[in-house]
Amino acid sequence: MTDEQEQRILVLDDDPTVTRSIESLIRLETEWTPHAFNSGEEALASMNGRIYATIVSDFMMPDMDGIKFLSRVRELQPAATRVMLTGYADKGNAIRSINEVGLYQYIEKPWENDELLLVMRNAVERYGLLTDLDEKMRRLADRDNNLEEIRTRLLKAIL
Numbered sequence: 597m598t599d600e601q602e603q604r605i606l607v608l609d610d611d612p613t614v615t616r617s618i619e620s621l622i623r624l625e626t627e628w629t630p631h632a633f634n635s636g637e638e639a640l641a642s643m644n645g646r647i648y649a650t651i652v653s654d655f656m657m658p659d660m661d662g663i664k665f666l667s668r669v670r671e672l673q674p675a676a677t678r679v680m681l682t683g684y685a686d687k688g689n690a691i692r693s694i695n696e697v698g699l700y701q702y703i704e705k706p707w708e709n710d711e712l713l714l715v716m717r718n719a720v721e722r723y724g725l726l727t728d729l730d731e732k733m734r735r736l737a738d739r740d741n742n743l744e745e746i747r748t749r750l751l752k753a754i755l
Contacts, residue, residue, distance in 0.1 A: 604631060604649055607631070610657040637659060649724070652681055667697050675730065677700045677723045679702075679719055680699055
């Protein structure tokens with residue numbers, strides 16, 4: 597994982613005003629690199645060869661709803677932290693989103709910039725912690741495999 601990967605934020609909303617607003621907020625207030633899209637298909641296509649730390653998606657969109665989009669994100673980039681942004685405060689959808697897509701946070705529109713920034717900071721930090729943990733677990737598994745190989749060779753040498 598590179599620092600650049602940790603700093604990429606994907607923002608998806610069918611309303612260009614929303615994506616421009618969040619993109620500007622990210623550029624002005626953070627060191628992250630925002631990638632804004634107004635189409636779910638375009639956003640998914642951008643994941644070919646690009647890894648995002650955090651994905652912020654609108655719930656209601658004409659071409660693909662946020663749950664469908666974040667479900668695909670979960671398949672393509674399972675480590676990415678997923679945040680839902682919506683103008684429809686509905687507990688049922690919030691619970692469904694959390695269960696179906698492993699949603700990290702659900703934010704209602706209109707959002708408070710400070711709240712959104714805090715959620716994104718925590719999401720980016722979470723991504724970093726999870727990817728570091730995965731890397732450490734991979735290294736431990738490699739060491740375990742190496743130890744098993746040594747054990748097998750020693751047993752063969754003894755017998």
